[in-house]
Amino acid sequence: MSTIRKFIEGCLLDSAVEIGRERKRGLTITAKERNNMATSADFASEKKIIGRIQKSHPDSIVLSEESHLEADLMAESLFVVDPIDGTHNFIQNIPLYGISIAHFSLGKPTAGGIYLVPQKELYYAEKGKRPTLNGRGISVSKIRRLEDFFLMCDSRLHTIEDQGFMKGIIALERMSQHTRFIGSAIYDMGYVACGIADAALHFKLKPYDFAAAAFIVERAGGKVTDFEGRAWSLTTQQFLASNGLQHKEILEALKSKQD
Numbered sequence: 001m002s003t004i005r006k007f008i009e010g011c012l013l014d015s016a017v018e019i020g021r022e023r024k025r026g027l028t029i030t031a032k033e034r035n036n037m038a039t040s041a042d043f044a045s046e047k048k049i050i051g052r053i054q055k056s057h058p059d060s061i062v063l064s065e066e067s068h069l070e071a072d073l074m075a076e077s078l079f080v081v082d083p084i085d086g087t088h089n090f091i092q093n094i095p096l097y098g099i100s101i102a103h104f105s106l107g108k109p110t111a112g113g114i115y116l117v118p119q120k121e122l123y124y125a126e127k128g129k130r131p132t133l134n135g136r137g138i139s140v141s142k143i144r145r146l147e148d149f150f151l152m153c154d155s156r157l158h159t160i161e162d163q164g165f166m167k168g169i170i171a172l173e174r175m176s177q178h179t180r181f182i183g184s185a186i187y188d189m190g191y192v193a194c195g196i197a198d199a200a201l202h203f204k205l206k207p208y209d210f211a212a213a214a215f216i217v218e219r220a221g222g223k224v225t226d227f228e229g230r231a232w233s234l235t236t237q238q239f240l241a242s243n244g245l246q247h248k249e250i251l252e253a254l255k256s257k258q259d
Contacts, residue, residue, distance in 0.1 A: 045083035080211035086184035102211035112212030152188035168254035189213035199242035
């Protein structure tokens with residue numbers, strides 16, 4: 001096991017324990033802005049992860065959702081952290097939330113892991129190596145026909161509507177087999193990476209939402225771009241992650257109905 005893998009997986013598992021402790025203590029909930037909340041568990045998880053990074057990688061920079069919101073995205077060593085993805089699910093006791101940690105160097109991903117806490121599923125990817133789920137190799141699906149696709153989609157319908165893509169999403173729902181909105185980008189992309197889902201669409205993500213998950217999809221043989229078909233980076237906001245077999249067709253269908 002590589003040093004970076006051991007470190008990232010250790011951080012994910014330790015922060016999951018911290019989240020469980022905070023749940024038992026009783027959560028304090030803070031409204032950051034409308035439709036955006038953080039809990040004491042978010043802050044405790046973040047503190048645990050950043051503390052480990054600062055101890056083991058003191059020269060690294062951290063970009064994190066709650067307290068380290070700005071960073072040099074082209075730094076030689078950058079950790080991108082989401083202490084809880086799916087915070088609203090977590091607050092409501094919906095078992096669809098997790099933790100995300102990625103490492104970047106000069107704007108390129110080198111390693112990343114996500115941990116789906118209730119399911120105890122740990123996804124990991126590293127440059128030049130096959131990604132894994134709980135230690136077993138994973139790959140994207142081989143589904144070729146769009147009518148057989150299982151799609152995951154951003155659950156923030158107001159964002160989809162504001163960007164003029166609602167008709168496109170409805171069209172894709174009709175064209176595909178199933179569409180699901182579960183409220184967590186790392187679940188959506190993780191499911192694409194392991195072949196449970198065939199594509200995932202997101203409309204306004206921050207770097208910590210996708211940094212690890214997008215990398216894992218690519219390492220699993222999938223394709224991840226913005227809505228113009230361009231390669232993703234830490235500044236991308238609109239995402240299509242797919243098995244690559246109907247990627248262009250999904251983008252065309254999405255945009256053909258744009259208001």
